[in-house]
Amino acid sequence: MKRYADLMCATALGLVLWLGAVPEQAAAQGAGSSDAATEPEQEYVIGVLPPGGPPPRHPDGTVDFSGHWLPNGAGQGVSGRFGVDPAALGTFDPEVTPEEPPALQEWARERIAAMTPTELELSKSSVNCMPRGVPAIWLQNPYSTLMVHTPNLLAQLYEVLNNWRVVHLDGRPLPEYPEPLFHGNSTARWEGNTLVVESIGFDERTYILPNGWFHSDELRVIERYSRPSMNYLVVQITVDDPNVLEKQWISAPRRWTLGDGNVYEFYCTNNRELEELEELRRQELEAAP
């Protein structure tokens, strides 16, 4: 337990040191124009976003998480672009903050292992134009999220599928008979500068990660939100599901960075992947011995 506490402490301190060490000029917001993005010869046109000073706070002193957040370290889109500093990619570096795979119960592991690659792909929320849900929206979402945070509520406007969620911050208890919702039923509390959101009652059509990891109706999720600096949001997820997992799973602290506020419409109305993959599965089943 002590070693774990030390490791968590070191990880947090390391993150703070890293944030503080990024030079101001190393990719200020707005770097990486469309021209730069299309020149593969130019190295690191898009770099790591600087910390940007202390986080904003509400009049009551609590941290304000409002902002337009992108799932990387650049504060702008990094997919499909040339010249992106590898350090600006992704929400965490598994070599720095390793994330254990979920300790699935044997029956769950076997169920996932029995899927073919095509079946696995067909299971994914993204392929089916289904809401990612909580916690997947923080774990398998390549698009941005706009957060509007007042002392009484945290509104999360997810770019993907134009989904949204409101978390009330008035300390209301979790319902005794929760509806199964894609984003769950939530209650929130502050632990220092960290906002802790605990949720139960999830729609069983969601997946935790895009690797087939499904959940039961006993799923309980804890989201820990912190904002170490103006430009950085850190979200850490705990998954507890006694029907599927042998022990709870804790994600790496995942960084999101402040974007330019441009959130785009995303109604999934022209999905051809499902049809194409179903045809592929039909062919695979036909060819199977």
Add this chain to the structure above:
Amino acid sequence: MAGARVLSIAVSIAVLIGLAIPAWSHHSFAAEFDAENCRDFTGSFTALDWQSPHAFFNVDVVEEDGTVSDWTFQTYALITLRRAGNGREVFMQNIGNEVWVRGCLARNGRERYAAAGRLRFASDGILRQMGQIQN
């Protein structure tokens, strides 16, 4: 002593965190398209279907024997294209123009259907990423 150990680990983490963070994706083009079966296409850019989740475009491809065939290419999500500086206007301005595409064929064998990896319009010569498979 414990504090020194924590600080030591923290410094190591601070150094290591600057190293490469792998890109990941919520779903895989490689499940639907064959990364080992890719080719170059050249022809006239004829049409754009700009709807979420993914855009599609068409090219009248000139084959080696001189015949012309209509190919459909899937791209990244619209949001990804926009954020990379490849908005709808880039494509619309090139209707009728010559284009080169590197694309990978569909695993299900659908004819004249591929995932675009990279694209270059003759009009500006800019190499643009269009999809996950970049070989």
